Amino acid sequence: MNVVFWILAVITILGGLTAVTLKNTVHCALALTVAFAGLALLFLELDAQFAGFAQILVYIGAVAILVVFAILLTRGSEMPSEGVFSRTWFAGLLIAAGVFSVLAWAVLHSTAALPHESNVPAVDVRQIGHALMGRYVLPLEIVALLLTSAMLGAVIVAMHEKGEQK
Amino acid sequence: MTPLDGYLLVAALVFAIGLAGALTRRNAILVLIGIELMLNAANLNLVAFWRYGPHPELLTGMMFAVFSIAVAAAEAAVGLGLVIAIYRHARTTDLDEINRMKG
Amino acid sequence: MANQADQIFVLLKHWIVSIFPAVVQPYLGVVLSVVAIIAVFPGLFALTTVIERKGLGRMQNRIGPNRTGPYGILQPIADGIKSLTKEDIIPTSADAVVHFIAPLVLVVAVFMGFAVLPMGRNMQLVDMDAGLLFFFAIGASTELSIFMAGWSSRNKYSLLGAMRAVAQMISYEVPLLMSSVAIVMITGSLSLVKIVDAQNQYTWGLPHWYIFTPWGFAAFVMFCIAATAETNRSPFDLPEGESELVAGYFTEYSGFKFALFFLGEYLGMFSISGLGTTLFLGGWSAPLQVLNFVPSWIWFFAKVMLSIVVLIWIRGTLPRLRQDQLMNFAWKFVLPMTLLNLFVAAIWRFMGEGLLRWIVCSAILIGVYVIVGTIGMRRKKFGPRTYRYAE
Numbered sequence: 001m002n003v004v005f006w007i008l009a010v011i012t013i014l015g016g017l018t019a020v021t022l023k024n025t026v027h028c029a030l031a032l033t034v035a036f037a038g039l040a041l042l043f044l045e046l047d048a049q050f051a052g053f054a055q056i057l058v059y060i061g062a063v064a065i066l067v068v069f070a071i072l073l074t075r076g077s078e079m080p081s082e083g084v085f086s087r088t089w090f091a092g093l094l095i096a097a098g099v100f101s102v103l104a105w106a107v108l109h110s111t112a113a114l115p116h117e118s119n120v121p122a123v124d125v126r127q128i129g130h131a132l133m134g135r136y137v138l139p140l141e142i143v144a145l146l147l148t149s150a151m152l153g154a155v156i157v158a159m160h161e162k163g164e165q166k
Numbered sequence: 167m168t169p170l171d172g173y174l175l176v177a178a179l180v181f182a183i184g185l186a187g188a189l190t191r192r193n194a195i196l197v198l199i200g201i202e203l204m205l206n207a208a209n210l211n212l213v214a215f216w217r218y219g220p221h222p223e224l225l226t227g228m229m230f231a232v233f234s235i236a237v238a239a240a241e242a243a244v245g246l247g248l249v250i251a252i253y254r255h256a257r258t259t260d261l262d263e264i265n266r267m268k269g
Numbered sequence: 270m271a272n273q274a275d276q277i278f279v280l281l282k283h284w285i286v287s288i289f290p291a292v293v294q295p296y297l298g299v300v301l302s303v304v305a306i307i308a309v310f311p312g313l314f315a316l317t318t319v320i321e322r323k324g325l326g327r328m329q330n331r332i333g334p335n336r337t338g339p340y341g342i343l344q345p346i347a348d349g350i351k352s353l354t355k356e357d358i359i360p361t362s363a364d365a366v367v368h369f370i371a372p373l374v375l376v377v378a379v380f381m382g383f384a385v386l387p388m389g390r391n392m393q394l395v396d397m398d399a400g401l402l403f404f405f406a407i408g409a410s411t412e413l414s415i416f417m418a419g420w421s422s423r424n425k426y427s428l429l430g431a432m433r434a435v436a437q438m439i440s441y442e443v444p445l446l447m448s449s450v451a452i453v454m455i456t457g458s459l460s461l462v463k464i465v466d467a468q469n470q471y472t473w474g475l476p477h478w479y480i481f482t483p484w485g486f487a488a489f490v491m492f493c494i495a496a497t498a499e500t501n502r503s504p505f506d507l508p509e510g511e512s513e514l515v516a517g518y519f520t521e522y523s524g525f526k527f528a529l530f531f532l533g534e535y536l537g538m539f540s541i542s543g544l545g546t547t548l549f550l551g552g553w554s555a556p557l558q559v560l561n562f563v564p565s566w567i568w569f570f571a572k573v574m575l576s577i578v579v580l581i582w583i584r585g586t587l588p589r590l591r592q593d594q595l596m597n598f599a600w601k602f603v604l605p606m607t608l609l610n611l612f613v614a615a616i617w618r619f620m621g622e623g624l625l626r627w628i629v630c631s632a633i634l635i636g637v638y639v640i641v642g643t644i645g646m647r648r649k650k651f652g653p654r655t656y657r658y659a660e
Binding site: 005009012013016017019020021025028029032035036039042043046047048050051054055058059062063066067069070071073074075076082083084085086087088089091092093095096097099100103104107108121123127128131132136139143146147150151153154155157158 | 167169171172173174175176178179180181182183184185186187188189190191192193195196198199200202203206209210213214216217222223225228229231232233235236237238239240241242243244246247248249250251253259260261262
Binding site: 069 | 413435439442
């Protein structure tokens with residue numbers, strides 16, 4: 001495993017850690033953006049260029065901005081009065097540690113069943129286009145419907161009701 | 167440790183960090199941040215298995231990851247809309263305070 | 270001979286790279302191209318500041334800067350020295366780390382966009398298969414740096430300017446993408462090099478540029494509108510309007526960081542003009558077949574500078590749009606027109622060669638535009654003015 005993978009892995013994990021531990025919510029959102037960027041670069045390292053660029057375009061270009069706007073609209077950048085971690089934080093930490101240990105054990109102890117390394121797949125966008133319009137046309141149409149309904153739903157949920165005071 | 171093991175461990179670690187964030191923070195938006203990290207870790211898993219698995223020319227793993235990105239974006243939008251609506255009603259995003267079903 | 274002049278930079282790079290041992294050759298090639306980009310575009314930026322100030326001055330019936338050198342040519346040097354030697358003021362309550370990082374993120378993201386533009390025959394930094402997608406992905410990252418700049422200053426005017434800027438950029442991101450998708454559909458590839466190659470053919474001496482087709486012209490107009498809004502230029506410069514919000518999201522920046530923001534904004538203008546040139550105006554191909562002896566990189570930079578001059582011209586001419594007016598315009602007019610344009614481009618492709626497809630496509634586009642325009646203007650009753658006073 002090469003140096004690039006280790007650097008990107010460290011960036012992603014540090015980004016994720018700072019995103020869940022910092023006190024200032026906007027700093028958490030910016031650290032999340034760093035984690036997204038690290039993951040996009042990991043996708044590029046795995047020769048999945050389309051997925052990597054789609055990750056940058058969707059996550060950093062849209063979801064990160066959504067999160068930041070939501071923080072601003074709900075006054076999240078002010079310091080909370082009782083600390084940032086909930087009363088039951090220890091249980092949460094234990095559960096997360098348990099999940100990680102189970103997953104790591106599963107990954108490291110099933111080496112015999114993991115497939116061997118194959119040669120680099122040559123993926124160009126034309127193949128992706130053919131796949132989207134051929135084999136995956138039904139998921140594509142369903143995702144279109146899903147995105148439309150999610151957009152309408154988000155607008156309706158967050159809209160001011162008639163006559164409600166701000 | 168094969169390269170695939172490395173990617174899977176990184177994905178498992180990011181998943182655990184996201185889970186810890188979702189379970190221990192008070193602010194509702196940080197719970198959503200944790201959920202986004204978990205979804206991203208799952209995407210990394212998918213793409214790693216696509217790359218190092220049999221038949222990468224079928225593009226299954228990468229397509230799955232791209233659709234997952236689209237669905238996660240939609241879910242983030244709706245989730246943040248919900249958080250804004252709850253804030254408008256309860257004047258706080260602290261999840262320890264919003265613990266009653268009665269409005 | 271003409272071929273040598275055309276490929277002079279490529280030959281120069283190969284010659285320099287061949288001097289060094291083989292183990293560093295790939296890295297050296299990339300480093301040379303990157304250094305060339307970093308040297309050329311800020312140089313063009315300096316030239317553009319002079320052109321803008323002189324041009325705007327003449328349009329406003331005054332002379333621009335004329336004291337530093339003949340016709341004010343050395344003004345950028347004076348501006349550079351001023352920016353570098355000014356005191357770097359950071360407000361006490363500002364968020365120092367984010368305040369420092371914001372201009373860096375902007376400049377880095379904008380420079381990365383230049384990597385996929387083909388500036389001449391064989392003169393692109395990387396020939397990526399998904400080059401256009403890379404360009405748009407990097408462009409979407411600049412919005413976050415603007416938000417970081419506005420929020421970290423802890424200044425309500427900066428924050429307001431930043432939120433307006435981000436809302437405007439997100440609204441116009443979609444028409445920008447959709448107007449380029451028509452080009453991708455007809456060319457069949459996301460690679461910018463292939464898009465330019467598809468336009469490099471000539472019929473009766475006239476080129477096959479996409480702007481000379483009905484759907485291409487409509488897409489070009491919408492691309493221009495969206496590009497002007499993306500780079501926060503007039504008439505969409507409410508986020509940084511000097512008479513509205515002091516300086517918007519970079520109010521609290523001074524000295525070198527302000528210069529970096531300024532550089533980032535102008536370089537963003539260059540890169541999106543470069544993209545518009547590549548997609549619609551044929552990139553590095555000559556307008557007439559007889560003019561092919563002129564090197565390709567001269568054509569590319571000439572077209573880019575022409576786009577910049579048109580942007581400056583528009584800045585000096587049109588009044589500013591209000592925030593709700595520009596968002597309405599984006600979502601309710603430009604976006605449906607881009608979708609219609611996609612439809613028309615598909616009709617163009619499937620109708621086959623001939624005069625009929627020109628007539629049908631032009632008729633659909635012009636007809637819908639006129640109908641939507643008359644319906645949209647019908648509700649505006651210009652009656653007597655009503656006044657609202659503050660309570």
